[in-house]
Amino acid sequence: MTDTMDFAQWARNWEAMARQSMSAIPGAAVLPSWSSQDAMQRQWSDGIAQWTRQFAGGAVQSDAIERLMSGAQGYLGMLQSMAAGGGQAQGTSMPWLDALNGAGGFAAASPSWMNNPITQAMRSFGGSGAVGLEQMMERMVGAAGPVLNDLKGVLGTPAFGFLREHQENAQQAALAMIAYQEQMARYNRLMLKVSENSFARFQLKLAEREEPGRQIDSIRGVYDLWIDAAEEAYAEIALSEEYREIYGALVNAQMRVRENVQREIERISVDLGIPTRSEINTIGERLQALRREFRAEREKAAEQADLAAEVEKLRGELDTLKNAREPSRPSNVVAFARPLPRTVPATTPVAAKSKPKSAKKTSRKGSKAKAVASKAKHAAKASPPVFKPDRGERKGSSSFASSIARFAREAGQETGRTAAKPLKSKSGKR
C-alpha cells in the first residue's frame, strides 16, 4: 500500500471519527467512550504521520513540513479534545478543557517551554567541546540524580597526590554538571508557573467571552484564545527579574559544563599530539591582529601616496601658473623648472591613479590654485606683471620655496588676497 493510499484511508477514518463524535452530542449525555477517544486520537496522529510521510525523502521544504507538523500538534490536540467532548461547556466544567489541562497542563501542551530549548540547542551544537556533552549529561543525571547531595560533598573533598590535577578537574566537571541540572530544574519550575498562569489567564479570558456577542463559535477561536493566554503568561514571567536571574544562571551553568568538557578534551588531545581548539584560537587571534596592523599600515601608505600625488599636482599647477604669468621669460631662467628632491615612494604614480575621482574634483587646494592661475592669466593679459625670478636662488642663497612664497605674495597683492600658501621645505636646506 502506498503512502497516498494510506492517507486517503486515514482521511476517511478521520471523517468517520468526527461523525461518531458528532453523533454523540445531540443527547449530550453520551460522550464517546475513552476507548473511542483514544482511537480517535490514534487515528488523527496516524493520519498526520501519514501526511508527513508524503514528503519523506523529498527535497521540497522538508524543514517547513516538519515545523508545520510539530506546530500543528497543539491545535490538533485541542480539536480532538473538543470533538470528543462535544465542544460543550457544561456549567463551569468543560470536559475538553479538563482533558487538555489534565494531561500535564499547558506545559504538556506546549513542550517548547520546558527544558529551555535554547540550552537544549546549545547542547547539540557541533562546536568545540560538544562531543560527549550530551552523553555525559545523560550519564550524570542517571547516575547522580538520587544521591546528588552526598555526591556534592564527596566532590568537594580536596585532591592530592600525583594525579591531583586530574582529580580536581574531574571533580570540577562533575560539580559543574550537577550545578547545571539544578539550574535546569529551577528553570522548569518557573515554566510550570507559566503553565499555571496560562491556564488561569485562559479561564479569565473565557469568562470575558461570556458577555453576549463575544462568544467563541469555532475551535480555532478557542485555540487562538489559548495561545493569547499562554503568550501573555509567558511574557510576564520572561520579562521578570526572576527569569533574568534564573535564565542567566542556567546559561552560565551550561557554559561551565562545556568549558570543563573542552578542557578535558584538550588535555587528551595534547597527550595524543592532536592540535587543540585553544591552539587554533591563539593562531586565529594573532592572525587577526596582524591583519588589522597590515590594513592600518596599508591605509597609512595610501594616505601618504595620496598626499604625495596632491603635492605633485600642486606643483604642476604652480608650473602652469608661473608659465601663464611669465610671457617673455629669458630662455636661461629655470628657477621654477627645477624639481624638488624626490621624496615620494616609487609607488606614487600608481597611487595617484588610484586616487578617487571625487577627491580630485573636490581638492580645495587644487581649485584654489586653479582660481589663482585663472586670475593671474587675466591680470597678465590686462597688464603683464614684472616678475623677475632671482637667478641667484639657483646658487643656494635663496630657496625654491622662498621663490614660490614671493610669487604667492605678489599674486596675493594682485588679486587682493592671499593666493596660496608657500610650500615649506621639510629639511629647511633648500
Next chain:
Amino acid sequence: MQPIRLDPSRIFDEATRFRNKLAAGVQVLRELDDVSYGVTPKDEVYREDKLVVYRFRGDRAPTAKTPTLIVYALVNRPYMVDLQEDKSLVRNLLAQGEDVYLVDWGYPDRADRWLNLDDYINGYLRRSVDAVARNAGVKKINILGICQGGAFSLCFTSIYPDKVRNLITMVTPVDFHTPDNMLSNWTRTMDADLFVDTIGNVPADLMNMCYLMLKPMRLFQQKYVGMVDILDDRKELENFLRMEKWIFDSPDQAGEAFRQFMRDFYQGNKLVKGGLMIGDKAVDLKNITMPVLNIFAEQDHLVPPDASRALAGVVGTKDYTQIAFKGGHIGIYVSSRAQREVPPAIHEWLATR
C-alpha cells in the same frame, strides 16, 4: 451565558476543512520548487573578505545625487529588503529615484571568530562607505541602518560624521534597557566572556531559537496552524516559505563582535549611557548633527518602540524626524502597508534635505 458556543456540525466542518487543506497541500507542496528571493538586479562595487557591497539597478537611472547605503544587521541575511517583487524596500526606493547600495556581511565562519566591532565598524563599514562614495563621486553618502545595522550606523556616523550626509535608522535599538525588552532581560546576567570563550562563534540556530522563544506559542505552533490554512494556495504558500527561508537562513555570529555587542549594548547600554569605544574611537551620539530619520514599528517584539524612540534624546542633530509604523519588526519590510508607506516616506524626507 457560556463563553463557547460550538455547533457540533461546525466542529465537523472545521475538522473536515483542516483535513482537506492537508490533502490539497500534498499536491501543492510536491509541485513547489525551492523558493527564490532577491529580485532586483545588482552589481558588485566592493568586496573584502566575505563582505560584498552591491549597487542595485532600477528600471531607470536614479535621480538622487547622494547614494543611500543600506546597512543590515549581522544576525540575518539582508535580502529581507528585497524579498520578492511586490515586497521590496529596495525596489520601491529605486522607483522613487534613489540610488541604493547594500552591505552584505556574508556568513562568518570559525576563521572569522576574532572579528570584533572595531573590524566591522571602523574597518568593513568605513571602507564600504568610502567605496560607495568613490563609486558615486561624492564626499558624503546617506546611510540607512536596519536593526543591529542601525546601531552600527549610529556608531559609525558618530565617529565619521564627515562621511554621512543623512542618517536613517529603521527598527534600531538605542536604549537597550527598556522594561519591555525581553532579549535584553535575558542577557543581563549572562557571563558574556564565559559564553564566547566557551562557544566561540555563536551558532545561527541558537540565535534563531532565542528569537522564537520571545513568543514560543505563536512562533512554534500558531504560525504553522495558520500555514495549514494556505496549503492549497500556491502563491501564499510560496510567500510563507520564502519568509521561513529568510528566518532560518541566518549567519553565525563572529564571537568577538558578539561578545562586545552583548557586553556594551545589551548589558552596558552604552549607546545611551556613554562610554562606548569602538576600537580606539569613542562613540558620542552628540556628534550626529546631520539630519536623522528614525523609523520604528509599533508592534515590534524584538526592538520595542521605546528602545528606538530613545534616539531623539541622545543625538546631537536639530533636524530629527521620527515615524511610527503600524506593524512589526518584519512587517515593516514585507507588509503591503510597508510597501505603500515606508519608501515614499524615506524618499520625501531625503528629497527635502
